[in-house]
Amino acid sequence: MEKTTFEGPATTVADVLVSELAAWGITLYFGIPGASSLPLVDAVRRSPNARYIVVRHEQTAAMAASAYNKFTGNMAVCLTIAGPGATNLATGLYDAKEDRASVLALNGQVKMQYAGPGGIQEIDQDAFFRPVTVFNNTVADPATAVKLLTRALRYAIVAHGVAQLSLPNDVQAAPLEPAYCERETCLPEVRVAPTDEAVRAAAEAIDGAERPVILAGFGAMKAAGAVLDLARTIQAPIATTFRAKGILPDENEWVAGLHGELGTPHALTLVQKSDLVIACGASFSDLTGIPGSKRAVHIDIDPLQLGKHPLVAAVWGDCAIALPRIREQVRAREDKGVRQWLAEKKREWLDRLDREADPEAVPIRPPYIMKILSETLPEDAVISLDVGDNQWWFGRNFRMKRQRFAMSGYLGTMGFGLPGAIAAKLAYPEKTVVCITGDGGFSMVMADFVTAVKYDLPIVVVVLNNHELAMIREEQREADYPPYGTDLTNPDFAAFAGASGGAGIRVTRPQDLAGAVEEALKMDRPVVIDIETDPERFRQKKSEPA
Secondary structure (H helix, E strand, O other): OEEEOOOOOOOEHHHHHHHHHHHOOOOEEEEOOOHHHHHHHHHHHHOOOOEEEEOOOHHHHHHHHHHHHHHHOOOOEEEEOOOHHHHOOHHHHHHHHHOOOOEEEEEEEOOHHHOOOOOOOOOOHHHHHHHHEEEEEEOOOHHHHHHHHHHHHHHHHHOOOEEEEEEEHHHHOOEOOHHHEEEOOOOOOOOOOOOHHHHHHHHHHHHOOOOEEEEEOHHHHHHHHHHHHHHHHHOOOEEEOHHHOOOOOOOOOOEEEEOOOOOOHHHHHHHHHOOEEEEEOOOOOOOOOOOOOOOEEEEEOOOOOOOOOOEEEEEEOOHHHHHHHHHHHOOOOOOOOHHHHHHHHHHHHHHHHHHHOOOOOOOEOHHHHHHHHHHHOOOOOEEEEOOOHHHHHHHHHOOOOOOEEEOOOOOOOOOOHHHHHHHHHHHOOOOOEEEEEEHHHHHHHHHHHHHHHHOOOOEEEEEEEOOEOHHHHHHHHHOOOOOOOOEOOOOOHHHHHHHOOOEEEEEOOHHHHHHHHHHHHHOOOOEEEEEEEOHHHHHHHHOOOO
16 A cells, blocks of 8 residues: 655644545535534534535435536535435435445444444444445544545445445544545546457447447446437437436437337337447336337446346447447448438427417416526526426426536435535536426425525525425325325415515416516526426326327
């Protein structure tokens, strides 16, 4: 192990750890301070680079840290206390685990001499975090603190997951001479190049297909240009997973839209008629719905993803590296009318979405809300999407330009939208940041709207307020259960926003919606747009034949 000399006034374990994190460019912390984390919190306070965003619930901290990595690829830290502070992180950290987001959790722990049954706020944090982490340990000896921290970072980066360190309060405050600290070398990123054999096998499979279709997943988001180059070369349309919505603008001539429950009919037709699916960074989830009988070339940075679906060729590698190499070896094809067919079907689909967006219906219909948001949000806006009916309509009806969005994917946890928007505004302070949520999801985390106010984070929170857990009621209907337990008694969300120090706009008429969104976008403060929506009308539209 190499030894590193730290500069500055770092004298305790806490000081050295915060300095080490800053050296790696990790300066953003989310959490709540408390007795078992006070030395770490004070080290953050005294660091010239670090910023501590104090939230109202640790779930928000973990979801924000997960979202920060999804949006930026960079890491943030959850910093909180032992016991309940640690356990409250669980849902957000599980979101990071399931969506392969790199997050570091630093948790206080009771003093070492009190370790054992009976300590106030003491739990076995190693056991608690074991199922959710790729690295998990307790720092029992100050001399090992930096070594364990750098190991935690290495695991979080390389394994794309959650790393957790518990630090007893007395260990945090212990003196430490940084010049003699051992550390492990962390990689700033991990990029995997495929073998020549894998590239050749993929190219041969593609050349042998008559009707290939590209399926772009979240793992290809940084390789949008390479995906498009391959599509143009082999004249193959591009379907996407939900999380890859917006990898290219919807108007691009090769983009067929989402595949799956929320997908477009032409994406479904293209996949059904294809004889090869070229999956780029896609995980073949059940919601994407690629038939198991479809032959596939699968390109993924995670070798354990390869083989989940019947394969013709598996390519272990980064899509940004693998796709250009595959494109160089495949044969170029002439357009056999795919683009023209796709253009016609897309026009038909957009016409249908316009018909669904009834501008007269009261309460306001969700398709109309998505139409207005599509028309008014800036092309480079950053969107944090919650889980529920708002998510369903966004996936189906929102028309992406160059916006970026993130959501809770595999875990599918309500409440992600607001923490994600807070993280997005911290990451991109110059951009418009919008949270699209429902009344159920927003009310789970609404206390942290004041966090956006406190830290002067001008975000726009769009609440689709239908006074019920509408997606769950729809699930009850589809399973032949009567509606039960899904009705919501809501406060006035607009008034709440104003009382919190932000701004609130309530919209009940469709003709007022566009103006309300435009007004909110101009405000230099956090805003809630509370939109009255109609779940009954929503369900009738949803059950119409495709």
